[in-house]
Amino acid sequence: MLLELSWRKTRKTGSEHVGSKIFLMVLTAQPDIKAIFGMEKIPQGRLKYDPRFRQHATVFTKTFDYVIKNIDFPEKLETHFENLGRRHVVMQGRGFDPLYWETFAECMTQAAVEWEANRQRPTLGAWRTLVSKTLLILAYSC
Template identity: 35%
Template sequence: YFLQMSEWQSNPSDKALLRDTWSDDWEDLYNLGSDIYLYIFKVMPACKSLFPWIPKYEAEGRDFAQGKEFRSQALKFVQTIAHVVNNVNHLERMEGFLYDIGQRHVQYASRGFKPQYWDIFQDAIQAALANKMKSLPKLTKEERERVILIWRDIALYIILHMKDGYNDGMKGVNRYPGGVIIDH
């Protein structure tokens, strides 16, 4: 299944359903990103150590999720998902982009980033998007079931390429040494 997901293929109706259930609305993006990170921190509280501002907020008795740093991080993550959705007809262009994000996460190993965190991120994306799909009243039962599976596959695709970049980076390997050029 992982080999198949490295080159995700879908039909036009699946791609249309994917785009129809995505929103570029700023507040929707923030809520989705927030749901993803809150899921991660609930399932794996140790992930909080990757973000130096969280302990500061908690030490002051403040809710880190209300801080500008959290908002920025939540939006950054969903902008990556948005980039994939916007390029769903040419996902091969996204492989290097996602791989590079994985490469950049090597720097967080010193803060405690562990390879198994990728699986938690994947679960978080899937859970947040499934909840979002369940809240969309315009979908039929069949469309909702189908789009949850499509989003699951997209989450797997994203994390698979990020994980590849991270794992290669930990070995000092970079399959895209000249950088990644994305043609919008």
């Protein structure tokens, strides 16, 4: 329930903004990830306008929509993230490093801290738990 309310509140501020914010944080923390998407020559200030950036930012948002809608079905989420991890294994030949999952987890957690503005400690704890469990499944799948 905490996560659902938090996500609903975040969606009111613009769900695409959330995905863009997280993806920009990831690319800022690990600039070498840009190469996987063919964005290595795009200046930092222009990233959010690139169609490849916007597409993957939307993927982040849709993934969180899926998670929140299925939060009461852990087996379904586990299967989803195992499949996602396997799809990223294929990208290892294009430069994807499974350690990037940690960067994603840190950025996702930081985004949750920012959108909760440090007001809801139990909600932040719930986001951290969700991100940690997701990271374990993704890392195991790689």
